[in-house]
Amino acid sequence: MELSRQRRFLTPLPGEDWEARARRALPGEPTGAAVEKLKSWNLQLFARVPPGHFLGSDVIFVEPPQAGG
Secondary structure, three states, rough: OOOOOOOEOOOOOOOOHHHHHHHOOOOOOOOHHHHHHHHHHHHHHOOOOOOOOOOOOOOOOOOOOOOOO
């Protein structure tokens, strides 16, 4: 059986905010654009109260969903 490719992700580091995470995940992109991409790929993080509060166990996707996945 062949395994399918999985979406790349990271988990938050202690004290890391969206900007630091964006620089770590997408280092070749301007920080503002990278933050917006991460936010659009991780809408599940805004369902919690307060939005944008991170747990060490959160999965934060660093690429868009895969087609046909």
